[in-house]
Amino acid sequence: MSELEKVFKKIEGYRDEIIDLQRDLTSKVALGPDNGGTGEHEKAEYLKKRLKELGPDHLEEIKAPDKRARDGYRPNIIAIWGQNIRSAAAWVLCHMDIVPPGDLSLWEGDPYTVRVEGNRLIGRGVEDNQHGIVSSYFALKAIRESGVIFNKPVGLAFVADEETGSKYGLDYLLKDHGELFKHDDLIIVPDGGNEEGTMIEVAEKSMLWIKFTVTGRQCHASTPDKGNNSLYGAARLIVALEGLKKEYHLADELFSPPISTFEPTKIEANVPNINTIPGRDVFYVDCRVLPSYQVEDILESAKDIAEDLARELDLSIKVEQYYRQNAANPTPAEAPVVKALSMAIRRVKGLEAKPMGIGGGTVAAFFRQAGLPAAVWITAKDTAHQPNEYCFINDIIEDAKIFASVFLDESIGSISSD
Numbered sequence: 001m002s003e004l005e006k007v008f009k010k011i012e013g014y015r016d017e018i019i020d021l022q023r024d025l026t027s028k029v030a031l032g033p034d035n036g037g038t039g040e041h042e043k044a045e046y047l048k049k050r051l052k053e054l055g056p057d058h059l060e061e062i063k064a065p066d067k068r069a070r071d072g073y074r075p076n077i078i079a080i081w082g083q084n085i086r087s088a089a090a091w092v093l094c095h096m097d098i099v100p101p102g103d104l105s106l107w108e109g110d111p112y113t114v115r116v117e118g119n120r121l122i123g124r125g126v127e128d129n130q131h132g133i134v135s136s137y138f139a140l141k142a143i144r145e146s147g148v149i150f151n152k153p154v155g156l157a158f159v160a161d162e163e164t165g166s167k168y169g170l171d172y173l174l175k176d177h178g179e180l181f182k183h184d185d186l187i188i189v190p191d192g193g194n195e196e197g198t199m200i201e202v203a204e205k206s207m208l209w210i211k212f213t214v215t216g217r218q219c220h221a222s223t224p225d226k227g228n229n230s231l232y233g234a235a236r237l238i239v240a241l242e243g244l245k246k247e248y249h250l251a252d253e254l255f256s257p258p259i260s261t262f263e264p265t266k267i268e269a270n271v272p273n274i275n276t277i278p279g280r281d282v283f284y285v286d287c288r289v290l291p292s293y294q295v296e297d298i299l300e301s302a303k304d305i306a307e308d309l310a311r312e313l314d315l316s317i318k319v320e321q322y323y324r325q326n327a328a329n330p331t332p333a334e335a336p337v338v339k340a341l342s343m344a345i346r347r348v349k350g351l352e353a354k355p356m357g358i359g360g361g362t363v364a365a366f367f368r369q370a371g372l373p374a375a376v377w378i379t380a381k382d383t384a385h386q387p388n389e390y391c392f393i394n395d396i397i398e399d400a401k402i403f404a405s406v407f408l409d410e411s412i413g414s415i416s417s418d
């Protein structure tokens with residue numbers, strides 16, 4: 001039996017332990033102050049103890065100061081094995097915090113007590129992000145218990161504050177302990193993926209939210225000539241903004257969907273009654289823009305379209321940037337971390353993985369902004385943030401094998417020359 005097969009066999013025997021670990025983690029409610037909690041301390045202390053049992057060369061709790069949290073800080077746990085091996089490291093970064101359960105009447109049981117239904121585990125956090133925590137933990141445990149020797153450093157990072165902005169989590173680590181991660185490290189963030197486990201997310205679009213305020217003149221609905229209908233103006237403007245799709249039409253097959261999207265979403269209430277012509281309407285457009293386009297250009301084009309229409313209808317139209325997030329440089333589809341993951345997925349699942357881009361919003365963007373090529377991957381149905389959130393035990397077992405493959409593969413990671 002090869003060393004990797006030995007490790008795989010061990011992982012297959014962990015079914016009951018996987019359930020126990022999921023149960024323990026789910027019961028240690030880790031809500032940040034923005035979500036009405038005191039932080040991730042209880043979960044972090046527990047994980048630190050469990051990691052210590054696996055004999056890491058380095059185990060550290062990095063405290064990000066946060067006055068609102070218990071003891072004035074947010075915990076981030078770092079564990080490293082094979083620390084002195086001269087090679088690029090493999091990292092798995094997961095977040096410990098969860099989102100609140102939401103409407104409890106939509107849950108079929110207590111969100112913080114894991115229910116087991118055959119292959120399915122149900123509870124808040126079992127997928128987001130304990131699927132990643134548990135599968136990477138058991139990959140490590142299997143390697144340690146099989147006595148297999150690491151050929152590169154392997155790190156697990158369990159961080160705080162992913163759900164409310166990462167200021168006290170990955171963002172803090174990169175600013176205050178940036179030396180932890182190196183440019184040629186393999187960095188995996190198991191916080192998004194598809195059911196088959198074949199989607200490796202490597203890129204995000206830029207995000208731009210535009211606010212449009214259309215001002216006309218309010219009057220009685222029976223005498224439209226005495227006013228100027230802002231809702232009619234808003235409707236015409238929404239149609240005119242279709243022009244953005246034509247102007248910024250490039251497609252990039254890396255992304256799903258492959259084009260930039262421009263969607264009118266929220267509209268604010270105008271008049272409360274039916275027999276008044278409104279004089280002011282406010283609506284918003286959510287733009288997800290391919291990294292090949294400049295967000296400023298989109299905003300300028302939207303202003304031009306609004307200006308033309310304002311002139312035609314004798315309205316005043318204000319166009320404002322409400323929120324924006326520029327896309328970080330994508331992780332190249334040929335990056336070592338993508339190759340390593342693809343190889344491991346092929347070995348364990350017999351499937352071909354595909355690097356892809358999404359609409360935006362994962363924690364990997366912080367790595368990419370720091371010039372560290374990170375890949376987001378997991379096998380999951382994406383029930384994150386939903387009532388009756390669930391994950392499959394089989395997926396955790398397979399994903400643990402995939403992590404173990406990445407951690408142990410000789411051909412992955414290069415010996416540094418210095």
Ligand SMILES: [Zn+2]
Pocket residue numbers: 095128129162191384
């Ligand atoms: Zn998550």
